[in-house]
Amino acid sequence: MLLAGSTLSSYDEARQDFSWAAATQLLSGLPEGRGLNIAYEAVDRHVATGRGGHVAVRTVGRSGTRDLTYRELSLLSNRFANLLHSLDVGPRARVFTLLGRQPELYVAALGCWKNLSVLSPLFAAFGPEPIRNRLTLGDAQVLVTTTALYRRKIAPQRDRLHGLRHVLLIDAAEDPPDGTLDLTAALASQPDHWTIPATSPEAMALLHFTSGTTGTPKGAVHVHDAVVAQHITAGFALDLRPDDVFWCTADPGWVTGTSYGIIAPLTHGVTLLADDGDFDANRWYQVLADHHVTVWYTAPTALRMLMRAGAELASRYDLSALRHIASVGEPLNPEVVVWAREAYGIPVHDNWWQTETGAIMISNYPSMPIRPGSMGRPMPGIDAAVLRCGDDGRAAVTGGQVSVLGTDQVGELALRPGWPSMFRAYLHDDLRYRQAFAGGWYLTGDLARVDADGYFWFVGRADDVIKSSGHLVGPFEVESALLEHPAVTEAGVIGVPDEVAGEIVKAFVTLRPGYEPDDALRAELIAFGRRRLGAVAPRDVAFDQHLPHTSSGKVMRRLLKARELGLPEGDLSTLERPR
Ligand code: ATP
Ligand code: MG
Numbered sequence: 001m002l003l004a005g006s007t008l009s010s011y012d013e014a015r016q017d018f019s020w021a022a023a024t025q026l027l028s029g030l031p032e033g034r035g036l037n038i039a040y041e042a043v044d045r046h047v048a049t050g051r052g053g054h055v056a057v058r059t060v061g062r063s064g065t066r067d068l069t070y071r072e073l074s075l076l077s078n079r080f081a082n083l084l085h086s087l088d089v090g091p092r093a094r095v096f097t098l099l100g101r102q103p104e105l106y107v108a109a110l111g112c113w114k115n116l117s118v119l120s121p122l123f124a125a126f127g128p129e130p131i132r133n134r135l136t137l138g139d140a141q142v143l144v145t146t147t148a149l150y151r152r153k154i155a156p157q158r159d160r161l162h163g164l165r166h167v168l169l170i171d172a173a174e175d176p177p178d179g180t181l182d183l184t185a186a187l188a189s190q191p192d193h194w195t196i197p198a199t200s201p202e203a204m205a206l207l208h209f210t211s212g213t214t215g216t217p218k219g220a221v222h223v224h225d226a227v228v229a230q231h232i233t234a235g236f237a238l239d240l241r242p243d244d245v246f247w248c249t250a251d252p253g254w255v256t257g258t259s260y261g262i263i264a265p266l267t268h269g270v271t272l273l274a275d276d277g278d279f280d281a282n283r284w285y286q287v288l289a290d291h292h293v294t295v296w297y298t299a300p301t302a303l304r305m306l307m308r309a310g311a312e313l314a315s316r317y318d319l320s321a322l323r324h325i326a327s328v329g330e331p332l333n334p335e336v337v338v339w340a341r342e343a344y345g346i347p348v349h350d351n352w353w354q355t356e357t358g359a360i361m362i363s364n365y366p367s368m369p370i371r372p373g374s375m376g377r378p379m380p381g382i383d384a385a386v387l388r389c390g391d392d393g394r395a396a397v398t399g400g401q402v403s404v405l406g407t408d409q410v411g412e413l414a415l416r417p418g419w420p421s422m423f424r425a426y427l428h429d430d431l432r433y434r435q436a437f438a439g440g441w442y443l444t445g446d447l448a449r450v451d452a453d454g455y456f457w458f459v460g461r462a463d464d465v466i467k468s469s470g471h472l473v474g475p476f477e478v479e480s481a482l483l484e485h486p487a488v489t490e491a492g493v494i495g496v497p498d499e500v501a502g503e504i505v506k507a508f509v510t511l512r513p514g515y516e517p518d519d520a521l522r523a524e525l526i527a528f529g530r531r532r533l534g535a536v537a538p539r540d541v542a543f544d545q546h547l548p549h550t551s552s553g554k555v556m557r558r559l560l561k562a563r564e565l566g567l568p569e570g571d572l573s574t575l576e577r578p579r
Pocket of ligand 2 (some may be wrong): 210211354445
C-alpha cells in the first residue's frame with residue numbers, strides 16, 4: 001500500500017488496494033500487543049525508533065519561540081499522566097483545555113491519552129457562558145488553562161461547576177489562586193516514567209464540539225482508533241513526510257486543530273509548527289519564511305484575506321520551502337485556488353470533512369489534477385455518495401431505504417459508516433446520533449453533487465440552501481461568483497422570504513480597500529451577478545465589512561439571516577469575538 005499523496009501512482013489503484021486492517025498495520029500499536037493508543041503513535045514510538053531528538057513541536061507567536069523534541073514531549077506527557085493518576089483522575093475522565101497553542105497544550109493532550117482520560121479542547125476566546133455550558137455538558141473533571149483566563153472566565157462561576165475537581169494553571173508560579181494548582185510545579189515532582197495501560201481502540205479519547213455554524217454545537221465522541229484514519233489521511237491528502245515542517249493554522253478548539261494540529265502530524269514524525277498569534281498577512285508570511293514551512297494547512301477565510309492583501313506582498317517573502325498547501329472548513333472558492341497558484345506558484349488543495357468524521361474524507365490529492373471549486377475525491381477506504389432529498393432538503397428515507405443519485409444531481413452527501421475516526425456518539429444525545437444514519441449511510445447534512453470523474457462539488461449546507469422560483473440555490477456558487485468581481489473579498493449569501501419567488505437571494509459583501517459602498521457599486525454587483533448566474537443571481541446586495549464568523553473562521557449565514565429577518569439570533573457561543 002502506498003502512503004504519501006504525491007507518490008500515489010494512481011488514485012484508483014490506491015483505492016483498490018486499500019483496507020483499514022492493512023492501514024492499521026502501518027502504526028506500531030502498544031508494545032506486547034496491548035492495543036492502540038494515540039499518544040504512543042504520536043510520540044513514544046518515535047523515541048523508540050531513535051528519532052527522540054527531532055523537534056516535535058515548535059511554538060511561535062506571543063511568548064516567543066520554544067522547541068520540544070519528541071523525547072521531551074514523551075517525558076513531559078509521562079509526567080502529566082502521572083499527575084492525573086496522582087490526582088485520582090482515571091480513564092474516561094474528561095480533561096478540558098482552555099489554552100492557545102502553548103507547549104503545555106501538547107503535553108496535556110498527550111498525557112491525557114496516556115492516562116486513558118478524554119481530552120476536550122475549548123477555544124480560549126469563548127466567553128464564560130459557552131465555557132460553563134461545555135464543561136457541564138462534557139462532565140469536566142480537570143481544566144488546564146492560564147491564570148488570566150481562569151480569573152476572567154472560570155473563577156467567577158467556579159461554585160456552579162460542581163464536577164470540576166482540579167484546575168491546573170500553566171503560569172501560576174508561586175501564587176496559584178485558591179482551588180488551583182501550578183502545572184509546572186506539579187509536573188516537576190512527578191516521575192518521568194509511565195507505562196501506558198492496555199488501550200482498546202474503542203476507548204473514548206476525544207470529545208469535540210462542532211463549530212455551531214448551523215445551531216447549538218454538538219459534542220462528538222471519538223476513540224483511540226481514530227488515529228489510524230488521521231495518520232493515513234495526513235499521508236494521502238496532506239502529503240506529510242518525516243522531514244516536513246508542518247503548519248496547521250487551526251485553533252485547538254476546532255477539530256482540525258486536534259486531528260491535524262496535534263495527532264496526525266506527530267504520528268508522521270514531522271516538526272509541527274504552532275503559532276499562537278493573531279492573523280496578519282505580513283506576520284503569517286514571515287512565519288512561513290522564517291521556519292521554512294513545507295506543508296501548510298489553513299482555511300478559506302485566511303486565504304481570502306491573503307488574497308485581499310495581494311500577490312505583491314507574498315512575493316516579498318521567501319516561500320520556496322513550501323511544497324503543499326491544503327484548505328478546509330468552508331468551500332474554497334475557485335477564484336482563490338487560481339489566485340494562489342499565481343501568487344505562491346503552487347495550488348491550494350481543498351479538502352472536506354467534519355467534526356463528526358474525525359479525519360479528511362474527500363480531498364484534492366497531490367497526485368491528481370485539481371478542479372478548482374471541487375472538494376476532490378473520497379479518500380481510500382471512504383465510500384461517499386449523493387442521496388436523493390425530500391422537500392425538507394435532507395435525504396429522503398422511505399421504509400428505511402435511501403436512493404443514491406447519479407452524476408451531477410444535487411442531494412445530501414453521505415458516507416458509508418465504518419472508518420476508524422467516525423464519531424461514536426453525540427454526547428448525551430443518542431436520538432440525534434441515530435437520526436444521523438439511514439439506509440446504511442451516515443448523512444452529513446451537506447448538499448453536494450458528483451461529476452462523471454468522481455469529483456465531489458459542495459453545494460451548501462442543507463440548512464443554508466435557498467429555494468428561489470423553483471431553483472435550488474447553493475450560497476457557495478453565488479458567493480464564488482461575486483468573489484470574481486475585483487471589489488469583493490468575501491461574501492455571505494442567504495435566502496430572504498418573498499411572496500412570489502418563495503425566497504430571493506441576498507448577498508452581504510466585504511469590499512477590498514479603495515472601493516466605496518455606494519448605490520452605483522451595488523447596481524454593478526447585481527448586474528455582474530446576473531451575467532454570471534442568471535436566474536439564481538442575488539436580487540439584493542448589502543455591504544458589510546465585518547461578516548460574522550465562527551471561531552473556526554466560517555461565515556455564519558444563519559446569523560446574517562436572523563438579523564435580516566429580525567429573528568432571535570440563536571446560539572452565538574462560537575461567534576468570533578476579539579480576544
Ligand atoms: P455545526 O455542525 O455546529 O453547525 P459545523 O458543521 O460548521 O457546525 P464543523 O464540524 O467544524 O462544524 O464543520 C464541518 C462542516 O464544514 C461541513 O459539514 C461543511 O458544511 C463545512 N466544510 C468543511 N470543509 C469544507 C469544504 N472543503 N468545502 C465546503 N464545506 C466544507
Ligand atoms: Mg456540522
